[in-house]
Amino acid sequence: MNIPALCPPDRYDILARLTALDRAYGIVEFDLNGCMVSVNPRLCAILGYSPEELIGQPHSLLLPPEQQGEHDSFWQGVLCGEIYAGKCRRIMRSGRSVWLHATYMPISDEVGSLLGVIKLAHDITSEVLAEQRVELQSQLFDIIVVAHQSFLLDRNLASACDTVFERLLSVSQSDYGFIGIVQCEEERLSLYVPSISNVSWNEATHAWYEQQRQDRGGLIFSKLDNLFGHVVTHNTLVCCNDLPSHPASRGVSPPGHPHLDSFLGIPIRHKGEAIGMIALANRPGGFDEALVTLLDPLTTTLGTLIHARNLEDERNRMERVLRFNAEHDFLTKLPNRSSFFIQANILFDHLQHHPAEREACCLALIDIDLFKQINDEYGHLAGDAVLKDLAQLLLQAVRSQDLVARFGGEEFIMLLRGATLKDAQEVMDRTRQQIEHHVFLHHDQSIAVTISVGLTPYQPSYHCMDDWLQCVDLRLYDAKRQGRNRIA
Structure with missing residues (x-):
């Protein structure tokens, strides 16, 4: 930058301007190599350095890591006469960032020889x-x-x-x-x-x-x-x-x-x-x-x-709890009578209306023999314990596709899917023997339990689920009449 000779009357005006500039802006002078040769107090206050810590240091000292690689090309542009003015981030002595609006101006003598670079910086961190x-x-x-x-x-x-x-x-x-x-x-x-x-x-x-x-x-x-x-x-x-x-x-x-x-x-x-x-x-x-x-x-x-x-x-x-309670027996946690009929009717309708997909199915009605005597001799709590244990034994006896429910009182019902009458007889007889030999305990008292089972396969002649149920109920009656602890 060429500075013309000043007339004495202009000297005081320019000094006043320079003083105002020095107080408002951070000012640093660089040599041609980019090293700082002078700094004003305002710049030191912005960056947190003392003048001694800055003078002699390269311009790159103040740059964040991501700008270090671009420094040489930036500096060469300034030395070629480019005046840079804009927003930039610099690093304070504390390591924190400061945002500046900076102007880099190359300075030359009367004949145009480059002497150095002046930078004016204004702290705009709060605005940024x-x-x-x-x-x-x-x-x-x-x-x-x-x-x-x-x-x-x-x-x-x-x-x-x-x-x-x-x-x-x-x-x-x-x-x-x-x-x-x-x-x-x-x-x-x-x-x-x-x-x-x-x-x-x-x-x-x-x-x-x-x-x-x-x-x-x-x-x-x-x-x-x-x-x-x-x-x-x-x-x-x-x-x-x-x-x-x-x-x-x-x-x-x-x-x-x-x-x-x-x-x-x-x-x-x-x-x-x-x-x-x-x-x-x-x-x-x-x-x-x-x-x-x-x-x-x-x-x-x-x-x-x-x-x-x-x-x-x-x-x-x-909702799940309420739905479960509505569909299951409170004591045994098995599906209740209502839930059983909902599921059984769906299967029955499918068997009736899709004969090509019809599978062998059997219905078993189970009754605990002489359950009233168990309640009378051991108490109703013992009877409840027997019902719960028996429910678990029945669940263990069947497959996941089968349905076990408490039908009411001491009666349980099982719907065996994909099971012929022979298959169902084997399952139920094995279950009957397991229950007969199982030790039902209540307060260290052993309770003997046997069951009677009525068993009947699905017949296309049934008009509704009630027909099937009536048939299996008759078979259960036969089992009890024949002496209990058996399958009919």
Whole structure:
């Protein structure tokens, strides 16, 4: 830059301008090799260095690692007369980033010979961070919308977490992380983790992870006496950039897992209770309160979704319990009479209307011999114990495609599918003998039990299930009339 000779009247005006410039901007002068030869106090204040620490140092000292490779071409462009002006990131003495609006101007003498480079820098970190916050908030809003849409689409919380997880890592600039949901089984807390960053850190952890995903739809962390467990067991935020210093830290990472330099654990709460957590690790420059504040809307959203899923799971569980109770006998847990008829009628209709697919089937009606005497001699609790034990023996005697139900009182009914009369006789006689020799115990008292069985195969002449049942009931009556403990 050619500086013309100044007239004395102009001297004071230009000095005033230079003084104002010196106070408003950081100013540094470089030699042709890019080394700093002078710096003003404002620049030192921006970067956190003293003048002695900067003078003589190369321009590259202030560049972040990703810009080091481009420095030589940038500097050659400036020396060729290019004036660069724009936003750039530089590294302070503390290692933190500072954003500058910088202008690089080549300086030449009266004859045009290049003397050096002057840089004017204005700290715009607060403005840049504000812009970044707005952009991150916009990205975070998109994540929240996607989470809601994914959950509402199929009510699948794991799928919703998976949908947002990679975006969460990107927004938080974290290398690793997971989303965990608190579970409580037998009064013991565990974390169900449907979404986690790539765990293919070695073959063993990859195989373990894949097996867990296949068996459980995610990982289960049952040991919570560690740093991430501390988040949910103590319902507290953990923001740690020096892991060994945290009292809940367990030191080095387990074999096969990456080394963690920094960790952020945010509890996901509903009405103050920790019902899940977001875990993030290894963020450049570490984690801070600003990121926690940024993620607060997401943690609130996930808390709402997890609570909604928990409510729906509980409702489904109650529906299953009510349905089971409606269809099963309270004492023996076998299907009840009503449930038996629903299933048996479906099979009967199929046999009636699809003769080409008709299979041999047999119906067995079972009655405990002299059950009233058992109740009278040993008490009704003993009778209940006999009914429960007998139900289990009957279940063990049949195949999965067969149907066993409590028909009422001391009567049970079995529908044997794909069984001829001979097959069914063998099954029922084996069962009868097993029950005869089984030791039924109640309060150390041994109770002898035998059964009578009526058995009849399906006949195309039956018009309805009642016809089949009436026939097998007659066979049971024959078995009892013939002396009990037998099959008719």
